[in-house]
Structure formats: C-alpha cells, structure tokens
Amino acid sequence: MGQPHQGEAAGVEAGLASGPGAEAAGAKADKPTLGVGMVGYAFMGAAHSQGWRTVGRVFDLPRSPVLAAVCGRDASAVRAMADQHGWAAAETDWRALIARDDVDLVDICTPGDSHAEIALAALAAGKHVLCEKPLANTVEEAEAMTEAAEAAFARGQVSMVGFNYRRLPATSLARKMVAEGRLGALRHLRVTYLQDWLVDPQFPLTWRLRKELAGSGALGDLGAHIVDLAQYLAGEPVVGVSALTETFVRERPLPGGESSGLTAVSATNPRAGGVGTVTVDDAALFTGRFASGALASFEASRFATGRKNSLRIELNGERGSLAFDLERLNELSYHDHTEPGTHAGFRRILVTEPDHPYLEAWWPPGHGLGYEHTFTHQARDLVRAIAAGRRPEPSFADGLRVQRVLAAVEESAEKNSVYTPIAV
Numbered sequence: 001m002g003q004p005h006q007g008e009a010a011g012v013e014a015g016l017a018s019g020p021g022a023e024a025a026g027a028k029a030d031k032p033t034l035g036v037g038m039v040g041y042a043f044m045g046a047a048h049s050q051g052w053r054t055v056g057r058v059f060d061l062p063r064s065p066v067l068a069a070v071c072g073r074d075a076s077a078v079r080a081m082a083d084q085h086g087w088a089a090a091e092t093d094w095r096a097l098i099a100r101d102d103v104d105l106v107d108i109c110t111p112g113d114s115h116a117e118i119a120l121a122a123l124a125a126g127k128h129v130l131c132e133k134p135l136a137n138t139v140e141e142a143e144a145m146t147e148a149a150e151a152a153f154a155r156g157q158v159s160m161v162g163f164n165y166r167r168l169p170a171t172s173l174a175r176k177m178v179a180e181g182r183l184g185a186l187r188h189l190r191v192t193y194l195q196d197w198l199v200d201p202q203f204p205l206t207w208r209l210r211k212e213l214a215g216s217g218a219l220g221d222l223g224a225h226i227v228d229l230a231q232y233l234a235g236e237p238v239v240g241v242s243a244l245t246e247t248f249v250r251e252r253p254l255p256g257g258e259s260s261g262l263t264a265v266s267a268t269n270p271r272a273g274g275v276g277t278v279t280v281d282d283a284a285l286f287t288g289r290f291a292s293g294a295l296a297s298f299e300a301s302r303f304a305t306g307r308k309n310s311l312r313i314e315l316n317g318e319r320g321s322l323a324f325d326l327e328r329l330n331e332l333s334y335h336d337h338t339e340p341g342t343h344a345g346f347r348r349i350l351v352t353e354p355d356h357p358y359l360e361a362w363w364p365p366g367h368g369l370g371y372e373h374t375f376t377h378q379a380r381d382l383v384r385a386i387a388a389g390r391r392p393e394p395s396f397a398d399g400l401r402v403q404r405v406l407a408a409v410e411e412s413a414e415k416n417s418v419y420t421p422i423a424v
Contacts, residue, residue: 031061034383035068035102037127039094039118040109041081044132045070048107048162049085051375058361059380062387071097094118098125105386108132111207112215116141119159123152128386129159130378134224134406135399137215142396142403149396160382160392161399163228165311167377169369170332172357173349174315174322175233177334183317186294191230191313193222194304198282204255205276217280219245219406222300226311227405228394230298233315233322236291238405240421243286243412248303251275286409291424321346330368 036052038045049067056064069089072078082090091097094114098106098121106122108115108131116136122129129149136142149159165171177183195218197203207213214220231237254274283301290296304310311326323333323346332349351357352365358377362369385392404422412420 031064033066033104034063034386035066035100035104036107037069037071037091037097037100037103037105038067038087038107038109039071039097039114040132041070041072041078042109044109044162045072045081046085047164047372047375048109048130048132048379049081049087050372051377051379052107053086054376055379055383058376060361061380061383063383065379065383066102068102069097069100095121098122098127104128105130105382111213112137112220113213116145119145120148123148123157123159126155126157128157128382130162130382131159131396131399132162133228133399133402134215134220135161135396135403137220139400139403139407142400146396146400153391156389158382158385158390158392159396160378160385161228161394161396161402162378163225163232163394163398163402164374164378165225165229165326166232166394167358167374167381168329169357169359170324170329170349170351171229171233173351174324174332175235176357177322178233178235178315178317182320182334182336183315183322184319186234186236186290186292186315186317188316189230189234189290189294189296189314190298191226191296192299192310193226193301194299194307194310195222195302196305196307198249198302199305201249202253205252205278206255209252209278209280210276211279214280216406216410217247217278217282217284218300218302219281219284219409222302223284223298223406223409224402226298226300226313228398228402229311229313230296231398231401232394233313234290234294236294237401237424238288238296238422239291239424240419241286241288241405241408241412242417242419243284243409244417245281245284245410245413247278247280248282250278252278281413284409284413286412288405329370 038048052065052067067087069091070078070082070087071091071094073092075092079090097103105128108118112134115131119129119131136145254276282303285299288296314323320337321335330351332351333346334349335346352368354360382392408420408422412418
C-alpha cells in the first residue's frame with residue numbers, strides 16, 4: 001500500500017472539530033471517546049460504517065465511538081468513502097492507520113488474506129480489534145491470531161469476530177430460548193445459506209473466487225456464517241463433518257476494475273484469452289455431529305438460482321422446535337411440543353417488543369429492523385465489552401472454532417466425504 005497523505009495527522013483534529021466526525025465526537029462530550037480506525041471500504045466497510053456512525057446515537061454507551069480514519073489503497077476512492085460515511089480522515093497505508101494516536105480500535109474489513117497480518121500488528125500496537133469473518137484463511141493463521149488476542153486481553157485489549165447474524169433480535173431470542181431449555185435435548189439442526197450472484201458464467205474472477213485471497217468460496221463466505229450461527233444457537237460445538245464441495249464454473253473472465261459488493265464488470269472478451277481459473281468452491285454441502293450427539297446438515301451455495309440472500313435455520317429438540325428465515329428477519333417460528341396436540345403447532349413470534357434483545361432503543365412494537373441494524377448491535381456489544389474489560393462474543397477463539405470446521409469440511413471433501421473429526 002502507499003504512504004499516508006502529507007499533513008493528514010495534523011488535519012485530523014480540525015476534522016473532528018468541524019468535519020464529518022464532529023457530531024460523533026461531540027455527541028457525548030461527558031464520556032471518554034473510542035477512536036475507530038477501519039481498514040477496507042467496500043461492501044463490509046460501508047456496513048460497518050453504518051454501525052459505528054449510528055450506535056452512539058441510539059444506545060447509551062459508556063464510551064462514545066468516533067470515526068477517526070478509514071484506510072484503502074486508492075487515495076481518491078477512500079477519501080470519497082470517508083466523506084460519504086463520516087470518517088474524519090483517510091489513509092492509504094494500514095500501518096499508518098494503526099500508528100495513529102486517535103485510533104483505539106482497528107476494524108478489519110479486508111479480504112481474508114490480510115486479516116492475520118493486520119490483526120497481529122494492531123494487537124502488538126496496543127489496539128482493540130474487530131475482524132470480519134471468517135477470522136482467517138487458514139487454521140494456522142487463526143491459531144496465531146487467537147494466541148495474540150489472549151495475550152493482548154491480559155494487557156486490557158479485546159478482540160471480536162464480525163459474525164453479525166448473531167446480533168439479530170430474533171436469533172438472540174432463539175439462543176436465549178435454547179439456553180432456557182425450551183427445546184430440551186437437541187436432536188436435529190439444519191441450515192442453508194443460498195445466493196445466486198455467480199450463476200452467470202460471465203461474472204468476472206473477483207477476489208472472492210481466488211483461494212489465495214479469499215481462502216475458500218461459498219464455504220468461507222457463507223458457510224462460516226452458518227457454522228457460527230449453528231454453534232451459537234445450539235450452545236455446543238460441531239465435532240465432526242462429512243462433506244461435498246463443487247466448482248461449477250472453473251474459468252471466468254478477468255475483472256475490469258474494482259468490484260463493489262457482489263457486483264463486478266469483466267475487462268476482456270474471454271474468447272481472446274482474458275480468463276482466469278476459479279480456485280475456490282462454488283457450493284459446499286455437509287453433514288455434522290454436535291458434541292451432544294445431535295445431527296446437523298449444512299448447505300452453502302452461490303449458485304442457488306433465484307435466491308439472493310436466503311439463510312434459513314431450524315432446530316428440533318425433544319420439547320420443541322425453533323426456525324428462522326433471514327428474509328423474514330423480525331420473526332421467529334416456535335413449536336412447543338409440550339402443548340396438547342389438539343392445538344399445538346408452529347406459531348409466529350414477532351420479535352419487535354422492547355423487552356426483546358436490542359429493541360429497548362429502537363421503535364414501537366411491530367416496527368421491524370433490517371440487515372444494517374446487526375452492525376449497530378455489533379458495535380454496541382463491542383464498546384460495552386471494551387468499557388467493562390471483558391471478552392466479547394464471538395471472540396477470536398470462537399472464530400478459530402469455525403475455522404477448524406471449515407478446514408475439516410475441505411479435508412472431508414478431498415477424501416470423498418470421509419467423516420472427519422474436529423478438535424474441540
């Protein structure tokens with residue numbers, strides 16, 4: 001990456017006084033601030049910005065987040081992003097961002113190949129860290145990050161992984177109900193995460209389709225979410241898997257410029273030779289066993305034609321069942337099997353009451369939340385953990401547990417679906 005802008009450090013204080021960060025810095029003048037520096041500014045960068053920009057205005061926090069600086073390699077693009085989303089300063093070198101005195105927390109929203117290097121440097125510099133999922137591209141990287149996070153926690157620093165689907169009111173309520181024993185002993189868990197943005201074979205070879213950058217394909221992109229959500233809701237780890245993976249389109253046109261979110265443009269005519277090899281999976285299908293003996297099935301695909309962002313999960317226990325659909329994210333389906341059969345059945349719980357998780361600060365009952373609110377809730381939980389000096393969840397250790405499941409899936413698929421145990 002390039003060097004920081006000349007004079008930028010001197011301009012930060014002025015930016016906080018009158019620029020994009022002024023309102024955030026001054027909103028809670030009686031509280032200590034928490035300077036946030038973010039590396040990466042595309043899809044996840046915009047989502048995280050929304051969370052940081054909003055959280056202090058919605059929730060009563062012990063520290064006031066300040067959007068101190070955002071970092072990206074393209075100076076003009078990152079400056080435009082900073083202006084749009086309220087960051088006081090822009091950097092083009094993540095090392096310079098970590099070194100800034102006004103940055104207390106480093107938020108990592110880059111492709112997976114840089115997670116470990118940035119996180120380790122930030123922890124060594126005394127910063128708190130939020131890292132997007134999956135935690136790393138390999139188990140070895142995740143182990144090093146977890147070890148560093150544990151050592152940093154002893155020095156008063158905290159680290160968290162961005163599994164944002166934990167932070168929906170409905171999934172948080174589901175976890176509470178499982179922990180209270182509403183389902184009894186867990187028997188089955190089935191979960192799918194389906195998208196279709198790769199169905200077109202002319203979609204270009206972006207970083208998400210290159211193993212050296214992304215680590216894996218649908219498995220790491222979508223599978224990481226559903227593995228974490230399954231373990232979170234069940235309250236126990238997956239201890240073994242049997243898996244299949246497939247790459248349906250093995251060559252794609254090279255990209256023509258920057259991609260944005262899940263969209264991109266091809267640069268060349270593939271017939272002229274401007275193609276590259278896809279080195280990740282397009283879909284992953286696997287079964288698993290939890291520590292208690294409960295059975296699970298998982299499916300992650302970016303080739304599910306017509307499915308845009310379809311995440312569905314169901315848990316069946318001896319006393320009842322729970323089901324959640326991300327496309328109806330303010331609802332939870334619950335069946336109480338202890339009721340008489342004459343009037344038992346699944347019922348809809350509308351998760352919008354003020355005593356539901358996170359909803360004490362939002363709208364009147366019946367007024368639903370959306371995808372972006374998960375990032376606000378993520379920021380809330382992390383700020384409170386920092387102020388309390390406690391480990392936030394999901395921790396880097398939780399991220400490592402997910403990484404081990406992903407690695408076992410790949411190992412099993414390479415060995416014709418042989419059952420592969422996972423160290424717990």
